[in-house]
Amino acid sequence: MHLPRLLAIASLAALSVSPAMAAPHDLPTASAESEGMSAERLARLSAGMKELVDSGRLAGAVTMVSRHGKVVEFDAVGKRDIAANAPMQKDSIFRIYSMSKPITGVAMMMLFEEGKWQLNDPVAKYIPEFAKLKVYSTDASGNVVMKDQNHPVTMRELMSHSGGFTYGFFSQTAVDKLQLEADLLNPNNTLDEFIKRVAKLPLNSQPGTEWHYSISVDIQGYIVQKLSGMPFEEFLEKRIFKPLGMTDTAFYVPKEKLNRFAEYYSYDTDGKLHAVGVREGLNHDFAAKPALSSGGGGLVSTATDYMRFCQMLLNGGQLDGVRLLSPLSVELMRTNVLAPSVPILAPGAGFGLDFAIYTDPVAAGGYYGKGSYWWGGAAGTWFWIDPVNDLIVLGMIQQAAGTGAAAVSGVPDVRGLSHAWTYQAIVK
Numbered sequence: 001m002h003l004p005r006l007l008a009i010a011s012l013a014a015l016s017v018s019p020a021m022a023a024p025h026d027l028p029t030a031s032a033e034s035e036g037m038s039a040e041r042l043a044r045l046s047a048g049m050k051e052l053v054d055s056g057r058l059a060g061a062v063t064m065v066s067r068h069g070k071v072v073e074f075d076a077v078g079k080r081d082i083a084a085n086a087p088m089q090k091d092s093i094f095r096i097y098s099m100s101k102p103i104t105g106v107a108m109m110m111l112f113e114e115g116k117w118q119l120n121d122p123v124a125k126y127i128p129e130f131a132k133l134k135v136y137s138t139d140a141s142g143n144v145v146m147k148d149q150n151h152p153v154t155m156r157e158l159m160s161h162s163g164g165f166t167y168g169f170f171s172q173t174a175v176d177k178l179q180l181e182a183d184l185l186n187p188n189n190t191l192d193e194f195i196k197r198v199a200k201l202p203l204n205s206q207p208g209t210e211w212h213y214s215i216s217v218d219i220q221g222y223i224v225q226k227l228s229g230m231p232f233e234e235f236l237e238k239r240i241f242k243p244l245g246m247t248d249t250a251f252y253v254p255k256e257k258l259n260r261f262a263e264y265y266s267y268d269t270d271g272k273l274h275a276v277g278v279r280e281g282l283n284h285d286f287a288a289k290p291a292l293s294s295g296g297g298g299l300v301s302t303a304t305d306y307m308r309f310c311q312m313l314l315n316g317g318q319l320d321g322v323r324l325l326s327p328l329s330v331e332l333m334r335t336n337v338l339a340p341s342v343p344i345l346a347p348g349a350g351f352g353l354d355f356a357i358y359t360d361p362v363a364a365g366g367y368y369g370k371g372s373y374w375w376g377g378a379a380g381t382w383f384w385i386d387p388v389n390d391l392i393v394l395g396m397i398q399q400a401a402g403t404g405a406a407a408v409s410g411v412p413d414v415r416g417l418s419h420a421w422t423y424q425a426i427v428k
Contacts, residue, residue, distance in 0.1 A: 036428030060088030097377035104295035105354025164203035221295025
């Protein structure tokens with residue numbers, strides 16, 4: 001993508017966070033300079049997002065940067081709803097889709113610390129229906145052959161997308177087609193019904209042989225529910241959201257908060273933005289509480305809520321005196337657990353427990369501190385946590401990439417751009 005021309009920086013005060021500015025939920029704030037960053041350079045982040053809005057590439061965006069535990073940039077640009085002429089606001093609520101996955105991973109690790117499961121346990125120990133899962137294959141003549149697993153899928157493989165499952169949406173295998181036909185992630189399914197349907201389908205590949213994005217985190221949500229003895233959504237609320245002060249994170253948007261819920265956009269074939277209707281693809285009716293609490297992609301959240309979650313992780317499992325995990329558990333989550341024989345996720349990247357990890361920053365594109373961990377959502381939200389530079393960056397947009405001609409002029413590379421605009425601002 002051609003990098004947009006940066007806007008002239010007219011007012012740095014409007015684009016950075018001052019120590020006197022109170023942030024929601026008492027997130028500490030500071031000037032960029034006090035935390036080793038140039039305010040003038042950091043202003044490029046918000047200015048760049050505004051230019052993408054002004055050029056019609058984005059409807060709106062919220063960006064947030066924390067360094068050394070203090071928020072140094074927090075801004076909202078563009079529209080939450082173009083048709084209603086409603087401005088994007090810092091407390092706007094977003095579909096975070098797959099950014100639900102790290103939250104589910106933390107729930108899993110809380111139970112790991114309680115001795116409820118082990119990394120090398122077979123998943124079938126907790127979901128007996130999975131003991132007889134077959135692996136889809138074809139013979140030399142193209143005939144379908146269902147093979148036995150070379151070994152039982154393990155919890156380690158389940159949490160690193162290397163257990164042999166697939167997703168239905170993101171690739172075009174025969175098993176993807178079977179998953180779509182089974183309607184696994186219909187919001188009207190319960191987690192129990194979801195598991196029953198998964199148990200009737202084959203694996204896409206032998207466990208431990210490849211990294212393949214999958215339904216494995218939705219399966220983890222079921223395991224959390226089973227091992228904790230409480231509904232998955234209740235576990236998240238009581239054990240994670242309430243302790244961390246994540247007041248706007250849930251599986252649906254209550255009526256009183258709908259005026260803060262950002263519209264979801266895609267692109268016409270001519271590259272122009274259009275609102276995505278309810279129940280088109282992933283965009284089910286988030287105003288209604290779903291039967292399926294999707295640990296893989298069902299949550300909504302705000303920038304502030306998700307920053308609190310990320311800061312807890314960067315702090316080694318605790319925030320504001322509340323500890324969810326030990327530092328060693330967080331370290332385990334951000335350690336590459338893929339077998340050496342499994343091809344890497346991307347240049348310089350591996351995968352831990354529900355996070356991708358940069359194992360080689362130079363190969364990954366530079367700047368990132370080694371061991372930075374990250375993920376994003378299908379509607380364009382993104383974050384990364386960099387322990388080396390003591391840095392968290394997150395962004396919230398609500399746009400799906402188009403297909404065909406629209407894909408060429410679809411969602412700009414906001415993650416890559418925010419990466420450049422943030423790191424070039426670090427001066428100490």
